[in-house]
Amino acid sequence: MTDIDVIIVGAGPSGLMLAGELRLAGVRSLVLERQSQPRDTPKASGIGGRILDLLRYRGILDRFEAASSDPNVAPRFPFGNMHLDFTHLADPPLRALPLPQLEIERLLDDRARELGADIRRGHEVVGMSQDDAAVTADVRGPDGPYRVTARYLVGCDGGRSRVRDMAEIAFPGTTYPEVNRLGQVTVADSVTVLGNGDIEVPGLGRIRAGFTRTDRGVFAFAITSGILSLQTTEDESTEYDDDEPLTLTELAESARRVLGADLPMGEPIRLSRYTFKDRQAERYRDRRVMLAGDAAHLLPATGTALNVGMLDAVNLAWKLGADIHGWAPTGLLDTYHHERHFAGARALLQTRAQVALRRGHDRAAEALRQVFQELIMDEPALRRMGALVAHADIRYPMPGSDHHALAGTFAPDLTLHTDQGVTSVAELMHTARPILLDLTDRPDLREIGRDWQHRIDIRTAKTDNRPADALLIRPDAHIAWAATIDEPTDTAALALREALSGWFGAPDQP
Known part of the structure; x- marks a missing residue:
């Protein structure tokens, strides 16, 4: 006898999305999150691509749009220290919704609870075992240790997943020796904003909007509604704790190293720091244990991982529901690994390409960036890149042969x-x-x-x-x-x- 149908470890976007989807499938789920309160450390700043379509198909996209600061943001996105600019297209293949991850998690938490999910914060999974019938989690909670048994357990507990480690699933890949620091600050009085979006800085002169590459790193910025959004990228091998917040002083020192002079900054609005890892779990399933989100894949570029992780959850939920309700055909749960490992590899393809575009410093790298920029001036190439980044070019491999061209693709909204x-x-x-x-x-x-x-x-x-x-x-x-x-x-x-x-x-x- 099990206590619950599915244990979800981790209350990030993937875990909360999975909790809601499982409830739609009629499955009893329990979310266990080791943090007692939602993290306020800035992480992702929005969602985009195919997951927006999926949220609309579930009838909840309007909640996210209502919470966004700019639901009609211009479709122009960074790609390998360049930009994919869809602003001249009437129907851009990629759109995004600016929304802090904390707000995304709040909306998904509200939705899961509305549907009846049990979400427990401050409950850490410290041990796990499984057999042919069930999986048991050892939990350390606010009132002491306890055990809970379920039909399945899903690790949505991030890049340093304890579930993945306990299941002994290999996580091969690369950690890049670079640190990215992002900030949104008010424009300092000594900085002059020019009509075309460039800035004039005492001691530095004119800095063009977009990306500036020096022999010490990359600096990028844009001005929107009087707010300076900036980013620095430096080669650095320091291991930072994800919970250690970025300070304005650290950001300013990084900008000075990259630019060679001080960049005055006003009051901080949002500060964050991240490193890039390129890793994918060898398998997304070990008998009764599954992985989703960052526990299954880490992508070496921004704007993709959260969206891909939420789509993992949508793919997995109905298949778990089919098995738990007793009507799943043989091998259905295995298709979760086959389909989403394939999709994760597609996400790694475009993010690895961004690594190649942004990290090279020699003349060959400059030539690569120039050729790429010329290619995406052509609409078919630009649309193809947009679909790749949006995760909208996925066609799952279907069993058998001689399939209709639509088989395996996302259903069009007819x-x-x-x-x-x-x-x-x-x-x-x-x-x-x-x-x-x-x-x-x-x-x-x-x-x-x-x-x-x-x-x-x-x-x-x-x-x-x-x-x-x-x-x-x-x-x-x-x-x-x-x-x-x-x-x-x-x-x-x-x-x-x-x-x-x-x-x-x-x-x-x-």
Whole structure:
């Protein structure tokens, strides 16, 4: 007998997202967080890319937009000490929502609790064991030690994951000898802001907005609404404690080393420091223990890790729910590793490319940066890079062969015309239920779906420029199967049955 269905270790964005998604799947979850209060040390400063679509598909994106300081921020993003600029595109492939990580965690915590998740802060997992039936966590809480047993345990406890270590999962990779310091400060009286966004600094002269590379490091800044946002990057092998806050003095000294003179700074608004690591767990699953978020991967660039980690949680939750409710087909939980390890590798690909672009100091590196900057002046290349950074180019490998081009991709948000009125794919996904979406009134396909009607929703609708005759959409909003337009009945029926059985188990008993 277990105490709970799933133990989640860590109440960061990945753990809290997982807690909410598990509740949507009807799973009892317990979040154990060693910190007694949410950390106020500045970390991530926003979310972006595919996770924004997913939040919209769950019907909660408006909460995050309401909390953002600028929900319509210009789509221009740093990439390897350069920029991907989508401001001239009517439909940019990448957008972001400025929002401090502390606020992101608060919103996800509120959502998980609304759905019934049990979140305990000040409870540290100090030991763990597992067998064929359950996993047991030894916990040190405010009232003393205790044990809790669950069907599964998920480590969402960060880059220094104790869960990963206890499960003896290797975490190979590289730690780069560089330190990045970020600050938002008011503009000092002695600094002149020029009309084009550059600044004039006594003793330094004019500094162009964007990135300035010296032989001592990189300095970058931008001015928005009278606030100076700046960053320094220096080669340094110092190991900093993540909980040790950056001070204004440390930031100013770093800027002086990089620029060669003092940069006056006003009052600090936000200060943070981070180093870059390039690591990925060899496996995301060890029997009844899983990893998600930074416990599974560390990415050597900003603006990606938090988003990828939350998407790990969405992929895992419904599969755990299927297993716990007893209808998961053989191997379903293993697809979590296969799919998200693949997705993590894609995230590592683009962040490693940023390492190559930003760390080189010789003429060959300068040539690489120049060529890259020229390439992304072309719209197709710029869009491709945007999709890569947004995590929107993922097409999960599907079992079998001869798949529709949409299989494995994120379901497009089609406008749907039904007998009850107009809706959309996003609205249908609010409850995180699988959907068989019939777009051409195919009763033969709906009849097959009825054998799984206790596990999937069956919907009929019409849409303009339909991409397929029908779509089978998983709870994580990825397409498990699609019928080619005007595909013969026998061919489509056989493929649909295989997809339903492969993802959602044996048909319901009559």
